[in-house]
Amino acid sequence: MRLLIVEDDRLLGEALRTGLSQAGFQAEWVQDGEQAWAALRNEPFAAAVLDLGLPRLGGLELLRRLRGDGSPLPVLVLTARDTARDTVTGLDAGADDYMTKPFDFGELAARLRALIRRAAGNAAPLLTHGTLTLDPASRAVTFGGNSVELSQREFTLLHELLLNAGKAMTRTQLESSLYAWGEEVESNALEVHIHHLRRKLAPDLIRTLRGVGYMIPK
Numbered sequence: 576m577r578l579l580i581v582e583d584d585r586l587l588g589e590a591l592r593t594g595l596s597q598a599g600f601q602a603e604w605v606q607d608g609e610q611a612w613a614a615l616r617n618e619p620f621a622a623a624v625l626d627l628g629l630p631r632l633g634g635l636e637l638l639r640r641l642r643g644d645g646s647p648l649p650v651l652v653l654t655a656r657d658t659a660r661d662t663v664t665g666l667d668a669g670a671d672d673y674m675t676k677p678f679d680f681g682e683l684a685a686r687l688r689a690l691i692r693r694a695a696g697n698a699a700p701l702l703t704h705g706t707l708t709l710d711p712a713s714r715a716v717t718f719g720g721n722s723v724e725l726s727q728r729e730f731t732l733l734h735e736l737l738l739n740a741g742k743a744m745t746r747t748q749l750e751s752s753l754y755a756w757g758e759e760v761e762s763n764a765l766e767v768h769i770h771h772l773r774r775k776l777a778p779d780l781i782r783t784l785r786g787v788g789y790m791i792p793k
């Protein structure tokens with residue numbers, strides 16, 4: 576799951592990127608509102624963690640711009656401002672959830688998982704498909720009642736495909752959920768991960784859509 580962190584405080588930005596990466600997110604970090612706007616317009620993200628006090632373009636202005644543009648992106652506002660008025664303003668501007676600094680990383684990660692899940696139209700925390708289950712919180716996968724060991728990237732890929740079951744996922748969408756900015760992507764890496772998933776799970780679970788990408792049918 577690819578996340579955008581928008582935070583101008585360097586220490587906190589680094590801590591968020593590290594903490595959320597350890598929680599299994601592909602976390603990218605920008606330090607002002609204009610950079611965030613450019614990133615969100617150009618690339619797919621599953622959610623954003625947004626500070627309100629930002630240089631160049633403030634968090635509330637960014638939110639209004641996103642919603643004005645019709646973006647359904649789940650946004651969790653993270654701020655030092657803890658007055659009820661700021662909370663109300665943030666939610667009215669289009670935020671989906673809200674946490675006040677200092678915050679607990681475990682709670683932040685859980686809230687983000689819930690936002691992403693709901694945005695994809697799933698109310699239940701466990702993703703299931705036949706006898707396959709994936710638990711985003713514990714990162715556990717079982718198939719036919721047996722637990723399955725997956726690498727971090729295999730897990731992320733399966734999560735992305737299950738969350739979007741029934742939809743064709745393009746190579747670009749899948750690769751951007753797997754790799755960080757500036758990270759080298761080997762041309763056949765995606766095929767290799769898909770091959771491993773098919774081998775560990777079922778050969779016919781993931782369909783290849785020629786010239787498009789991959790899909791897990793509903």
Ligand code: CA
Pocket residue numbers: 582583584626627628629
């Ligand atoms: Ca700030």
